Amino acid sequence: MSVAIQNKRLSVPYITTGKGQRKLACLTAYSAPFARLMDPHLDLILVGDSTAMVAYGLPNTLSITVEQMAFHAAAVVRSTQHACVIMDMPFGSYQESPEQAFRNSARAMALSGIDGVKMEGGAELAPTTRFLVERGIPVLAHVGLMPQHVNTMGGFKAQGMTDEAAARILADARAHAEAGAFAVVLEGTAEAVARRITEEISIPTIGIGASPACDGQILVTEDILGLSGDRIPKFAQRFADAGALISQAVETYASQVRDGTFPTLDHCFGVKKKS
Numbered sequence: 401m402s403v404a405i406q407n408k409r410l411s412v413p414y415i416t417t418g419k420g421q422r423k424l425a426c427l428t429a430y431s432a433p434f435a436r437l438m439d440p441h442l443d444l445i446l447v448g449d450s451t452a453m454v455a456y457g458l459p460n461t462l463s464i465t466v467e468q469m470a471f472h473a474a475a476v477v478r479s480t481q482h483a484c485v486i487m488d489m490p491f492g493s494y495q496e497s498p499e500q501a502f503r504n505s506a507r508a509m510a511l512s513g514i515d516g517v518k519m520e521g522g523a524e525l526a527p528t529t530r531f532l533v534e535r536g537i538p539v540l541a542h543v544g545l546m547p548q549h550v551n552t553m554g555g556f557k558a559q560g561m562t563d564e565a566a567a568r569i570l571a572d573a574r575a576h577a578e579a580g581a582f583a584v585v586l587e588g589t590a591e592a593v594a595r596r597i598t599e600e601i602s603i604p605t606i607g608i609g610a611s612p613a614c615d616g617q618i619l620v621t622e623d624i625l626g627l628s629g630d631r632i633p634k635f636a637q638r639f640a641d642a643g644a645l646i647s648q649a650v651e652t653y654a655s656q657v658r659d660g661t662f663p664t665l666d667h668c669f670g671v672k673k674k675s
Contacts, residue, residue, distance in 0.1 A: 410443055410484045412516055412538040416582045418443075419604045424583075424616025426606055427624075430455050430472045432479035434621060439480040444606075446518065446540075446618060447473040449488035449548070454622050461547050462491045466504050473512035486540050487514045491548040494519050498531035505537045518585065520546040522572035526579040533580035541576035544569055544610070545588025558609070560593035570597055577601040585618065586610040588635070609635030 418424060426444040429435040430451045438445065451472050452464040466489070473487040487508055494501035505517045516538030519525060529539045544559045560566040570593065573584050583604040586594045594610035607614030622628045623636040626643040656662035665671045 408481055412484060412582045415444060415484055416603055419615050424604060424606060426616055426618035427621045429476050429621060432475045435476040436479040439482045442483045445476060445483045445485050447476050447487040449490055450620055460550055464490050466490055466493050466508055470508045470511035473514050477513040484515050486516050486518050488518045494528060498528045501528045502532055502535055505532055516540060518542055520548045523575035526575035529576050529581050530579035539581045541581040541584040543572040543584060544586045558588050560590040566593045569593055573597045573601050577603045586614060
């Protein structure tokens, strides 16, 4: 006899059907402790390929692998039970063909337990989105500024700043919506363009450096917690200075170790307490 398992995690259909009804709060996570703390408060957690830069100190997102991403994604999935968990497909793991994208996405899902994948690309990638969705893999599209395209875009530059560029991004978003993507990330996009896309397509838009009109927002968690250094991206806000708190705690710990005030006998085993 089969046993029904109650899944409390927010589903991909929940994300899609929320358009126009509720704003989606989304952040990145790469590790169990962060994901566990964030989970009750978010609709969607993205295991972003920004893992390459945040967790490994790499200069961009281009060199991380499917296996590395899936390893981090599995930690996030295991430590959460509420938020929908989506994983970025790394550069080179899906652009070659729809078949390549399916193989790598299916492997990522099997290894990690994620709810779906995110892919960067314009209308040219829409057939791949359709191919995956038709085979049971939910897809979060990503248009506008695409970090995996940093070399062809000439850097991290705002997109949609001309009429021609705006029309192209709108066409990209429409193509993915028509192909079955459950939502689309609009990154580094002119505000008016992101607002128009949100109004005109049937799936939720999730902005990052886009528009308040988007159906949801996503940021890199380390940016909002003061863990990314002194530079704060224009589109982000520091909601807490956890970096200063961590630095102070480590300084206090090191000082107490060096002056002999930590550890005390209270922190040791086999020590009888005086009555």
